[in-house]
Amino acid sequence: MINLENVSFKWHKKAASPTLTIEQLAIDEGEHVFLHGPSGSGKSTLLALLAGINVTTSGQLCVLNQNLSALTNAQRDAFRADHIGYIFQNFNLLPYLTPLENVCLGCQFSKKRQQHVLNQIESLTKEAARLLNALGLEPHFHNQNVATLSIGQQQRVAAARAFIGSPELIIADEPTSALDTQNRESFIKLLFEQAKKSNSTLVFVSHDETLKPLFSRTIDLVNLQGDV
């Protein structure tokens, strides 16, 4: 699923030392991985590499057996739209769209994901509503102004957007840091449930080590780089 070999990344070509160096990292299909490390350990950098926003300075980074550095910028954008669902820390939603529209946005830039949805259900909106229900957002919230939703509800909408069209990889960038402990665990459980249903690989990033026990596999970014 994800394969990194001798990857290093520098923000600028002339930078003295690389921001990130990973000798070896492999994540299998369907795995739920907890990636943690303190601030500045290169979490965001790694996510930007995985999502194809930035390209490795050296080494090989493959997602779905596709070497991302071999693709052009446009191809990487298309690749992300087709295969990756992304959940942000907070403020995940476009304020001028309803929750349903926000969810549909997830596959609006990818024909492939749209097709995937339409193969199973007649409209994107229906699938969006189904996902929102599955993630515990009651129907009367579906068309409300997103600003009136609580942070927990907003994160559910964001998760639904990441899952729509069943992308192979879900990247969650500290999605629970704005939630309280109670909400945090139930949200992560919902994520697992959905990931299992759509057979997606989940890479969950956080600096909060208390979440560690919930995951089957944990990767410590500091240790990973320290090995080099």
Place this chain on the structure above:
Amino acid sequence: MILFKLAYKSLLNRRASVLLTLLTIAISVMLLLSIERVRVDAKSSFSNTISGTDLIVGARTGDIQLLLSSVFRIGYTNNGVSWQSYQYITKQRGVKWSIPISLGDSHKGQAVLGTTLDYFKHYRFAKKQPLAFTQGQAFSSINEVVIGSEVASKLAYKIGDEIVISHGMGNTSFHHHDDNPFKVVGILKPTGTPVDKTLHVPLAAIELIHGGGHHDHDHSSHALVGHPKQITAFLMGFDSPLYTLQIRRNINQFKPEPLLAIMPTVTLKELWEMLAIIEKILLLFSFVVVIISLLGMLTTLLANLNQRRRELAILRSVGARPWQLFSLISIESLLTTFLGCLVGCTLFYALMGTTAGYLQSQAGVSINISMLSDYELTLIGVIMAAGFIIGLIPATRAYFYSLSDGMSIKI
């Protein structure tokens, strides 16, 4: 398609500031179109005032002054032309017709013009159109009056009404000729020229008003006989335009009396050129207003953009390409300009609709409330293009934000 939807929803979400931007654009478009329309229509109603007249002759004064007083009823002439000179000149070879006119009296602020029946026969306006009657006919008796369409509508006169002419101009003339009532016998069709605002009486009646006509009123002898000692000016038409220059020179060198002959088309053009500076300044100002409104749009777009970097990051995360974000912002500015122009056109028509009557009566400019002309459409096109080009600035910034920020949210 999704980009259009996003642009639309995003604009709707920021409707307060968008509405203000839209309104400034709309007002500037309205201003530009109005100034342009008034300019063009003023020019055409200006040059339509008189046509088919080869020479206007009056006492020696300035070319433009003679034109203004004889054709536009603006200002006055100190001197007149003696009846003898008029008779002598119009008997020259090549003179096809002549219309004597005598001005200086008024009725409730409207000019009174003394003339002969030749006026209704030979006077031409616009594209050599003759005068025509809506009702009635020309005067045939000394105490009859033919009124212009606007006089009729403004003062609610109809055929058969009796009116009183006062001496001098203005509403508050001291000397009313109460003992000389005139009967309305004809109402002219609208011409869009000062003729509409004029009351036409027989030349002989002018003499009666001013002269010793205060003795007994012998109603049996009201035929159109007699003539004044002086007239204000006269219009002439020739058998061939070739006579014009020669006769004009002769008149300007006329020994018995200092006279001035002008060619109305030439003098109209000179007059218009004098006014052209004002017209250009107005046009310049309205262009400046358009530029300011577009800069206003640029300011709001740029100010909003920084707050919208989060939005751009979210769109990037769901797979939007940087060029799509570029398009999104461009579409927003284009949509704003387009709607601004649309609202501006509506405001323009509303303004023209409400002020056309006023402009007609106060400035003599007949406004043509018609479809937008090619030139006006070009102006709107230029504004839209300018709006689009200005929108490229924030769009380019959005493009680079999305490249540099990627999906890391900086705010």
